[in-house]
Amino acid sequence: xxxxxxxxxxxxxxxxxxxxxxxxxxxxxxxxxxxxxxxxxxxxxxxxxxxxxxxxxxxxxxxxxxxxxxxxxxxxxxxxxxxxxxxxxxxxxxxxxxxxxxxxxxxxxxxxxxxxxxxxxxxxxxxxxxxxxxxxxxxxxxxxxxxxxxxxxxxxxxxxxxxxxxxxxxxxxxxxxxxxxxxxxxxxxxxxxxxxxxxxxxxxxxxxxxxxxxxxxxxxxxxxxxxxxxxxxxxxxxxxxxxxxxxxxxxxxxxxxxxxxxxxxxxxxxxxxxxxxxxxxxxxxxxxxxxxxxxxxxxxxxxxxxxxxxxxxxxxxxxxxxxxxxxxxxxxxxxxxxxxxx
Amino acid sequence: xxxxxxxxxxxxxxxxxxxxxxxxxxxxxxxxxxxxxxxxxxxxxxxxxxxxxxxxxxxxxxxxxxxxxxxxxxxxxxxxxxxxxxxxxxxxxxxxxxxxxxxxxxxxxxxxxxxxxxxxxxxxxxxxxxxxxxxxxxxxxxxxxxxxxxxxxxxxxxxxxxxxxxxxxxxxxxxxxxxxxxxxxxxx
Numbered sequence: 001x002x003x004x005x006x007x008x009x010x011x012x013x014x015x016x017x018x019x020x021x022x023x024x025x026x027x028x029x030x031x032x033x034x035x036x037x038x039x040x041x042x043x044x045x046x047x048x049x050x051x052x053x054x055x056x057x058x059x060x061x062x063x064x065x066x067x068x069x070x071x072x073x074x075x076x077x078x079x080x081x082x083x084x085x086x087x088x089x090x091x092x093x094x095x096x097x098x099x100x101x102x103x104x105x106x107x108x109x110x111x112x113x114x115x116x117x118x119x120x121x122x123x124x125x126x127x128x129x130x131x132x133x134x135x136x137x138x139x140x141x142x143x144x145x146x147x148x149x150x151x152x153x154x155x156x157x158x159x160x161x162x163x164x165x166x167x168x169x170x171x172x173x174x175x176x177x178x179x180x181x182x183x184x185x186x187x188x189x190x191x192x193x194x195x196x197x198x199x200x201x202x203x204x205x206x207x208x209x210x211x212x213x214x215x216x217x218x219x220x221x222x223x224x225x226x227x228x229x230x231x232x233x234x235x236x237x238x239x240x241x242x243x244x245x246x247x248x249x250x251x252x253x254x255x256x257x258x259x260x261x262x263x264x265x266x267x268x269x270x271x272x273x274x275x276x277x278x279x280x281x282x283x284x285x286x287x288x289x290x291x292x293x294x295x296x297x298x299x300x301x302x303x304x305x306x307x308x309x310x311x312x313x314x315x316x317x318x319x320x321x322x323x324x325x326x327x328x329x330x331x332x333x334x335x336x337x338x339x340x341x342x
Numbered sequence: 343x344x345x346x347x348x349x350x351x352x353x354x355x356x357x358x359x360x361x362x363x364x365x366x367x368x369x370x371x372x373x374x375x376x377x378x379x380x381x382x383x384x385x386x387x388x389x390x391x392x393x394x395x396x397x398x399x400x401x402x403x404x405x406x407x408x409x410x411x412x413x414x415x416x417x418x419x420x421x422x423x424x425x426x427x428x429x430x431x432x433x434x435x436x437x438x439x440x441x442x443x444x445x446x447x448x449x450x451x452x453x454x455x456x457x458x459x460x461x462x463x464x465x466x467x468x469x470x471x472x473x474x475x476x477x478x479x480x481x482x483x484x485x486x487x488x489x490x491x492x493x494x495x496x497x498x499x500x501x502x503x504x505x506x507x508x509x510x511x512x513x514x515x516x517x518x519x520x521x522x523x524x525x526x527x528x529x530x
Contacts, residue, residue, distance in 0.1 A: 011344075
């Protein structure tokens with residue numbers, strides 16, 4: 001990935017890229033709900049949504065119409081401004097995190113397109129050389145969505161939900177950071193492009209084989225950071241109604257949802273690029289197909305886990321983080337360092 | 343040109359948000375604007391090309407420090423305004439004076455800027471984190487290690503403080519409660 005070969009990145013290209021990311025990921029977030037329901041249904045020997053459209057595929061549109069037309073309720077004694085800002089924070093941080101990861105391959109808009117012909121659209125919207133840290137930082141900032149939502153709504157369940165947000169996200173950030181530190185030490189760079197070039201040698205050069213422990217830790221922490229099922233204590237229905245989202249309805253709730261799915265996509269992309277060979281060609285399969293397949297697999301894996309595992313209790317969550325995952329991550333980093341020095 | 347627009351935008355927003363932090367009587371507004379201001383401060387680092395420091399600002403201040411503030415605020419009713427009873431004028435005078443002095447110094451600083459030379463200039467070709475690492479492990483090694491020891495001390499102290507009354511139940515108010523240990527099967 002020598003920068004010299006590529007055409008110059010113009011601001012028009014970056015803006016187009018940003019719009020593409022927004023449009024496609026928001027659509028994927030919507031489509032993800034449909035996929036999730038279908039996958040869960042098949043794993044539980046049901047059919048899932050079947051009535052709207054062929055094979056239930058228009059359920060997505062029906063859900064959208066429902067979300068758009070629902071009454072937008074802002075509770076009387078809540079802090080109204082913060083209440084309205086909170087869902088936007090979740091969605092915004094999720095999309096900002098996507099700015100520094102490779103989402104689609106580079107392409108140049110063909111010349112016959114009016115106005116925009118010949119504009120080069122880069123693979124990464126903001127190609128900063130510390131891509132991984134930026135994603136982690138933005139995901140860390142994402143905790144303000146649920147946190148402020150819970151605190152603004154003057155609802156006990158909301159407060160419990162936001163307290164759980166703070167402890168869960170803060171704790172698992174440690175595990176994410178430490179688990180991803182070992183691959184960073186191997187590659188010697190924080191740029192996602194360097195991670196990709198490190199793994200150009202086909203299937204055997206994937207960091208996954210050198211760092212299996214880090215990969216598992218990263219996935220587990222990823223579930224916690226995206227609020228996925230074994231760790232979705234922020235909105236544990238059986239315990240705290242809907243946690244931080246208790247008082248939300250309609251589109252505001254939808255924004256939380258889009259943010260969660262965008263975060264799932266981000267974690268999938270990170271797992272694919274950092275551990276699973278990135279967008280390198282594999283045999284006869286081109287790189288763009290490989291990365292989509294890998295992202296889709298990690299996404300599917302998240303749904304799979306949701307279908308297989310029950311919720312855990314908050315104390316089990318903390319036990320898992322501080323007494324199991326964190327020590328393993330530290331030991332993994334130390335062993336990696338020893339191997340690199342020898 | 344973009345840099346200048348971004349700089350002034352970030353400056354105005356940062357100052358505005360920190361003003362809200364100071365002047366607001368609502369805990370939630372103060373906290374939110376402080377966190378948002380911290381995010382915008384990282385924008386200055388990005389503008390100066392110090393990507394690594396910008397991200398560290400994001401992770402440390404926004405992700406960790408502010409989240410701990412927020413966690414402490416769970417114990418208050420965040421939707422109500424607080425009544426401030428600070429009528430001590432001398433403090434306001436002192437703080438205002440110091441702030442004015444600081445501002446004057448900040449505005450006056452560029453006068454001396456031509457004589458300012460970086461004693462540890464960034465190495466050509468090294469990336470941001472590498473530059474930080476080089477300075478941290480050569481010139482500032484001892485402060486770095488001292489900071490590490492301090493953090494260790496703070497951690498041990500925190501564990502001791504928290505662990506002191508671990509066997510005292512707050513619900514039943516009796517000592518020496520049995521700490522229920524789960525077997526492996528139950529935990530999974």
